[in-house]
Amino acid sequence: MEEKITFTLNGMPRTVEVDPETMLVEVIRDVLDLTGTKVGCDNGTCGSCTVVMNGRAVKSCITPVRKAAGADVVTIEGLAKGMTLHPIQKSISESGAVQCGFCTPGIIMELYGLFEAKPTASQAEIETALNKHLCRCTGYEPIRDGALMAQKLMQDRK
Ligand code: FES
Numbered sequence: 001m002e003e004k005i006t007f008t009l010n011g012m013p014r015t016v017e018v019d020p021e022t023m024l025v026e027v028i029r030d031v032l033d034l035t036g037t038k039v040g041c042d043n044g045t046c047g048s049c050t051v052v053m054n055g056r057a058v059k060s061c062i063t064p065v066r067k068a069a070g071a072d073v074v075t076i077e078g079l080a081k082g083m084t085l086h087p088i089q090k091s092i093s094e095s096g097a098v099q100c101g102f103c104t105p106g107i108i109m110e111l112y113g114l115f116e117a118k119p120t121a122s123q124a125e126i127e128t129a130l131n132k133h134l135c136r137c138t139g140y141e142p143i144r145d146g147a148l149m150a151q152k153l154m155q156d157r158k
């Protein structure tokens with residue numbers, strides 16, 4: 001049965017009327033029309049659907065929307081300020097970590113959750129976070145380099 005569920009999405013209150021067991025990614029993409037969040041495996045394996053909920057990176061393909069009730073959800077669309085990219089977007093793009101780009105929004109949101117919670121995360125912690133993501137194209141090194149570059153940019157900005 002459908003229920004009204006309200007949460008904050010990229011800083012704006014949103015209310016949807018859906019079955020509470022619907023997965024969050026379906027609500028974000030199909031109900032709220034934000035298609036930057038991708039669906040690869042749809043079973044919690046690839047990380048491409050990652051969004052940040054209450055400051056923590058979650059896989060939205062295995063998160064029922066009922067868990068988002070009252071939560072603060074950020075998707076890739078919430079990071080840039082107008083035409084200015086977030087430092088993580090800028091670094092990941094400049095490090096050559098974007099080829100087909102399918103894995104990129106999920107990886108950026110993973111790093112956003114990590115650096116918001118722990119700006120001084122070690123390289124090992126960054127690599128552990130990135131291990132939750134599959135990328136068919138890059139060989140992973142440019143992604144790790146982009147993550148380290150982003151961390152430095154964010155620290156220099158403070
Ligand atoms: S689409 Fe969610 S983890 Fe792959």
Ligand code: FES
Binds near residue numbers: 100101102134135
């Ligand atoms: S850039 Fe293609 S899957 Fe990662």
